[in-house]
Amino acid sequence: MFELTSFKIKKLHGYKTYDLKFEDNILIIVGENGAGKTTVLRILHYFLSAQWSILAKFNFDSITAVINGKKYVVKNSDLVATFDFSDRNILMHFPSSARRRFLEMAENHNINEIPLSELEILCNRYDIPFHMIIRELNYFDESGIKKINKKVNQEYQEIRKLLSDIQILYLPTYRRIEQELNTIFRGIDDDDLRHKKRLIHSRDKCNSIELVEFGMKDVERSIESMLNGLKEFARESLNSLTLGYLGDVVEEKYSEVDFSQIKSASDETIKNILGRIEKKILSDNSKAHLFDIIGKVKTGGEINEHAKVICHYFIKLLNFQQELEAKELSITQFCEVCNSYMEDKTFEYTSSSFSFSIVSVNTEKDKHFITLDQLSSGEKQIVSLFSQLYLTEKNNYLVLIDEPELSLSVPWQRKFLMNVKNGGFCAGLIAVTHSPFIYDNELGEYAHGLGEFLEE
Template sequence: ALASQNSFFFVVLLFKKITFCLSDGNTIVLKKIDKDEIEVVVNKDKLFRWTEKSLNKIIKAQFPYFRQIDEIKWLDRRTEEIVNRDTLLQSVVSEFPELSEKLQIGEWPKPLKTPKVYFIREQRLLRPIADDRARVRHRAYGSELDESISGFKNTIEEYAKELREKIKETLARSSQITQELDSSFPRRLFDQTSDISEEVFKQRFDKVKEIQKALSEHEISDIKEDSHPTYKIENAKALHVYINDAEQKLAVFSELLGKLKAFTNILNERRFTFKRIAISKEVGFKFTTDQGKSLALGDLSSGEQQEVVLLYELLFKVKAGTLVLIDEPELSLHVVWQKQFLDDIFDIIALQKINIVIATHSPQIINNHWDLTVDLEDLHNAKVSK
């Protein structure tokens, strides 16, 4: 919330005072003036005050077509769309800068604009439908909610569709690169001046075959593994152009394949015993029993779905350099999976180049890594003893 400058989070949070000591020496203090007002102080200089009541009052007065639905959501009665409070605030300030002073919005310290934070909540299996206008309209105008209208989607099904789109986008980029290279191949073939040795060509060609094999195994591409071309010194220049092109055509898959390998290996080799995950450009990912019977994603247990969703977010939704916060990763997980969790996390950290902070109640999650833990009760007791 601090990194994303989400003042509303602190407005509704129960606290008296929070002090953030940043690595660059800056200190940020949030003080709760009353239950719905906070004061932000940076290096002893008051930055601004934020109140929930004042904001809601201004929105209702200045924008009567917005109707408050619940604590954080508003209904735009012109379009029947819903927006959360932060989005609405940014829109209001952008369109009506003169309200900035009334809302007492100050400039957040620059160090807070750089961190990227991704929060993986304890509720991971269901995702609210943001554009469910009918559901919101029923609630807004006090009518009974039609039970046939669902307010949530299964996260695992949404992520399968999302992965399918990622694969399609990667295939499209690969196709574009292939067309560009193929169209210029004759010219580059005649312009080529350097050749390639048989040993180097074989090494590079073997790597090309490995990528082609991985694409085929994951049902991403119909490219078949090329047979090893016969190396002749008189063809060395042409083979040099050929191997360069092959590597460029496949390079676009490198990042995706690395993530897919980690995703499937963790689930198939260290998680699921009687089920297997497979990748497909048609559906994203799918599951089968060890006897080859297809399973619907909803057939997975809650623990299995938790594992799939958590791994997917870490591998496909988090960008390099991000600080990831994971709340209660142990939910619904088998004890054996919990003990393996941190070892898998270390592999993902190395692959993704991210940092992770975990909040857990499970000693099994920690397993043999107690040196990495911070006990909040110990911190509290140490503060009290002072």
């Protein structure tokens, strides 16, 4: 359980104090461009994702957060003393990206507890001799940099552990992306950035994901991964049923079959199950014969031994179908929510073949398929976010969005955050906006002007 009730930034830029209040882990902050709402959201994000070295670069006196009823205080002076290494000479003769990665590891571990495997990866990636890293480690430890504020470090580790139960999903605005690339992609060289179109950067160390670009490659990979997982589950389940079938026949378990499940099953469900069975195992004629037998059972017809054997095995297939449908719920809901934004196309998931497609809606009889790359910018924004929420099989997202109205039409703005909030994956929602349409819905009660939180 995670409950954020207040977040106070004292003397931001040296003179502004904001005391944010939350209800149900939800807050919509309203303000014009230049009001400072993005800065407040960024500070909140870096705090909740425990990115102390980045937070140390902001100008404020202290942060006080109340989480799960407990007050946590973070002082800027402590952050700078403990986590800000920007003015130190450690690893200065190494590539800047290697230096940043090393300092990240130092921030997350005591010096003598950094895993050798991580050091080896660092050395191999940047072609650094292992003995040079060890030498720098010794200097780093002896210099006492990590010992400056051991108590503070322990307290911050407690906050980090508390926040590890939630998954942060942060969406900055397009105009912030270019300014923040060096921050967001701290461990990647400029050359790597030019050659790697990374759409999502996940910080495993702080349980945070920053969705910084609405490209479709990651969406394709998420869909493919989901489909492959469903196929593998179906294959293993059906193999298990086949292997257990002979034993059931020998022990005559079919004689005690309960027909109630079959009688309550719809024809569509029965056809879907039969459709999953390959033709080399069961021909179309055999499937039609099975369908007829099951139909007679449903209508109360005569049930002989042959029908009992078939129904016993088919009930196992029905149970498999129910388990599969539960696993398919994520991709079916993903298609449903995306389709609510589409006017001339539909997202289709075909359960019998474990396939996904986008079909253009037109008057022609033949279906016209399109790709994710052919979607509009607004559609890509919608699809990218919801793929992350629905297709990653995580259910405890705290979603932070900067200006969600960008690239969205007014009707879309009215329902976008509601779709996020009402998803079973959402543990909280915090957004900043200057559009009144974003909260022209049930979120209106959570909307407040930034000035309301400004203390005199």
